Amino acid sequence: VRMSAGVEWAVHCCVVISQADEPVSAQKLAEFHGVSRTYLAKSLQALSRAGIVRTTEGRAGGYVLALAAGDITVLDIVQAVDGSDPAFRCTEIRQNGPFGAPAEQCTTPCGVAVVMASAERAWRESLRAVSVADLAGHVAKVTDVARQRAVRDWLSSSAD
Amino acid sequence: VRMSAGVEWAVHCCVVISQADEPVSAQKLAEFHGVSRTYLAKSLQALSRAGIVRTTEGRAGGYVLALAAGDITVLDIVQAVDGSDPAFRCTEIRQNGPFGAPAEQCTTPCGVAVVMASAERAWRESLRAVSVADLAGHVAKVTDVARQRAVRDWLSSSAD
Ligand code: FES
Ligand code: FES
Numbered sequence: 001v002r003m004s005a006g007v008e009w010a011v012h013c014c015v016v017i018s019q020a021d022e023p024v025s026a027q028k029l030a031e032f033h034g035v036s037r038t039y040l041a042k043s044l045q046a047l048s049r050a051g052i053v054r055t056t057e058g059r060a061g062g063y064v065l066a067l068a069a070g071d072i073t074v075l076d077i078v079q080a081v082d083g084s085d086p087a088f089r090c091t092e093i094r095q096n097g098p099f100g101a102p103a104e105q106c107t108t109p110c111g112v113a114v115v116m117a118s119a120e121r122a123w124r125e126s127l128r129a130v131s132v133a134d135l136a137g138h139v140a141k142v143t144d145v146a147r148q149r150a151v152r153d154w155l156s157s158s159a160d
Numbered sequence: 161v162r163m164s165a166g167v168e169w170a171v172h173c174c175v176v177i178s179q180a181d182e183p184v185s186a187q188k189l190a191e192f193h194g195v196s197r198t199y200l201a202k203s204l205q206a207l208s209r210a211g212i213v214r215t216t217e218g219r220a221g222g223y224v225l226a227l228a229a230g231d232i233t234v235l236d237i238v239q240a241v242d243g244s245d246p247a248f249r250c251t252e253i254r255q256n257g258p259f260g261a262p263a264e265q266c267t268t269p270c271g272v273a274v275v276m277a278s279a280e281r282a283w284r285e286s287l288r289a290v291s292v293a294d295l296a297g298h299v300a301k302v303t304d305v306a307r308q309r310a311v312r313d314w315l316s317s318s319a320d
Contacts, residue, residue, distance in 0.1 A: 002247055012254070126283075
């Protein structure tokens with residue numbers, strides 16, 4: 001059970017984009033996080049496809065959030081990058097073998113699958129409880145104002 | 161984020177072993193679940209290594225639980241098969257780039273990593289709340305007594 005590295009990048013990108021005064025270019029996001037632009041592109045595309053960020057056109061074009069930062073949860077980002085398939089997949093082995101349950105008795109999920117699904121629900125609910133705005137608020141609290149200003153200026157500067 | 165198929169087999173095997181009167185051979189476990197013995201061997205080895213099952217020697221040799229069924233949680237089995245590494249790995253990208261935080265300011269985990277860790281804790285706690293005995297109790301409740309007896313007899317029969 002392993003999340004892809006793109007999840008860390010994607011969450012950090014959303015937080016940075018939410019803090020910027022202007023659209024942020026892919027190049028700035030890659031530099032800011034010290035990540036290859038090629039690798040990051042995949043995460044940004046996943047965020048775009050999921051309707052979490054969108055690109056603006058023009059000379060100062062770049063990424064903006066497509067929704068309010070308070071309406072984007074960590075779960076949304078994780079699922080945009082890693083998909084929303086359950087981690088546990090029941091292959092109905094209870095139907096196999098000499099004592100296999102007939103399919104018509106298997107209309108409700110196996111008890112094992114129920115336990116796994118309930119654990120994944122707890123995981124999702126935990127990630128759904130935190131938004132990009134919450135994370136940005138946390139960053140703002142631990143970063144002094146001059147530095148926040150400097151970051152915003154650097155993100156907005158057209159040199160890239 | 162995907163669990164290996166061996167998790168489903170391993171949990172079902174532990175439940176079956178807990179229901180048997182005698183040690184259960186690997187061959188019986190494979191047949192019972194309609195799974196290749198070669199594939200299943202890997203899961204059974206993982207359970208052995210984790211101290212969840214052990215093998216008994218002799219003509220009627222096979223697998224028994226190494227602990228009371230009530231003391232083996234679903235989490236124990238999942239971690240035996242899939243490992244206990246966290247799904248999310250923070251690569252400290254906050255330390256990268258022109259505004260990277262110096263390492264000495266990063267003695268506590270990043271807010272993003274904290275959220276991920278807390279979700280994984282919720283997942284683990286959910287899986288830790290259910291034991292093999294709980295699952296076996298559920299199976300016993302939905303299976304009539306004659307059938308339970310037939311399963312136990314088949315598991316104990318030496319033909320294999
Ligand atoms: S049959 Fe799939 S988890 Fe039990
Ligand atoms: S630096 Fe790794 S999650 Fe933030």
